[in-house]
Amino acid sequence: MPQSIDHIVIAVTDLDQAVRDYETLGFTVLPGGEHPRGSRNALVVLADGAYLEIIAFSRPVPGFRWWKVLDEAGSGLVDYALLPDETLDADLARTRAAGIEIDGPIDGERLQPDGTRIAWRSARPPEPDIPFICEDVTPRALRVPEGKVRKHANGVTGVAGVTVAVRDLAASVARYRALTGLEPVARGAVPGLGFGLAQFRLGRQVLSLTEARSDACESLTRHLGRRGQGAFAISFFGPADRCLDRALAHGARLEIVREL
Known part of the structure; x- marks a missing residue:
């Protein structure tokens, strides 16, 4: 079963301004990259391994809930994810066996500014009162950088x-x-x-x-x-x-x- 927070998502209308403002708040903010759906992000990685994903969209994505909430309600928190305790497949099977409807596994990826491809898989509930689950495909340190960037x-x-x-x-x-x-x-x-x-x-x-x-x-x-x-x-x-x-x-x- 999932046992720790992986990341928390904040959708914003202006990513560059959000980066500047979160730096003013005292956070170390890293460039994230671009997703195939037309979004890009920045990251605030914490010493415990969890991180904030600050995300913005360059074009409408009508079928994607994060964009819909941002479009209708403005910038703010839109979701959060847990890490699987074992594997995504095992947690997905147990979650469904417990009667929870959840979509997945869903493949995800983004390109870092230097062109490095980062990949993960996720499982997402249709109703977001519960979090989604996220598992790395490429090494976790690529998606969640380590070292001095975790100091704020x-x-x-x-x-x-x-x-x-x-x-x-x-x-x-x-x-x-x-x-x-x-x-x-x-x-x-x-x-x-x-x-x-x-x-x-x-x-x-x-x-x-x-x-x-x-x-x-x-x-x-x-x-x-x-x-x-x-x-x-x-x-x-x-x-x-x-x-x-x-x-x-x-x-x-x-x-x-x-x-x-």
Whole structure:
């Protein structure tokens, strides 16, 4: 079963400006490359091996959900991926056996600026309340560079968690159980804040599922209405006294938390 976050996707309308802004936020940003579908990306690779994919599209891709959300709702978080625990094929078989509909394996590739081809395979659920699964075909170090590029001026070292907006908490909890083979470590309503919460722990990382239960949770309700289910916010490990200016994050909710 998938057991760690591979990457988190932020779709933007202006990739060059997003690169400059994320550098201003204190991240080391690397050029990624171009995909056959007409998108290009940049990467923020963290010391724990997870990374941010900042992606933009040079032309419409009507059948692709990331482009559709970007086109309709603007820049922001659109998805996230987990690494398979064993192989994509094994995890795909177990996920389907558990009753989860998921498409794949799907071949993916991009060309780096120097012409190097990077390839991977993925499995993607039609409904993005749960993440997709991604497995490398070419060496992982090509897709996820190592070394000093993983150090960031803002002190961020890794992904602490992803908060996911869902419409039906009970249904999504069941789907996460099936996908990860794990039980939630916490579950219930958050008094006074108007939302329900369930959390799954993947090693150091926490996946938090949130369901709006009253008008008090305006930001979550607005997100679900505009962007649909899926990634809502990201927490990073790092110096908790540092703030990440949301005005520079191109619609993504980002925060730094101290590792306990």
